[in-house]
Amino acid sequence: MPPESRRQVLLLGTCAALMLVPVTLPVPVLRDLVQARFGISDFAASWFMSINMIGALIAAPIVGVLADRFGGAKPLIVVGLLIDALCFWG
DSSP: OOHHHHHHHHHHHHHHHHHHHHHHTHHHHHHHHHHHHHTOOHHHHHHHHHHHHHHHHHHHHHHHHHHHHHTOSHHHHHHHHHHHHHHHHO
16 A cells, blocks of 8 residues: 555544544433432433433434434524424433
């Protein structure tokens, strides 16, 4: 592999890893926060976290397909954030 390709792969890999930081950092704290805020059991907090992650796993490919179909992700991101805020508020 040429050095330019190695640098490009390393750069893209680093960017991909750094993009995960804001998504994964709150996960350990979120469980305790939800448990303390709502006074729920360990089991209920685990269910909350599991359902949250399963929802993201299911929604990500669907949003990707919709973004490709409609030619942009920005409106979908805004709508998704509003729905997410409403769900957390509820």
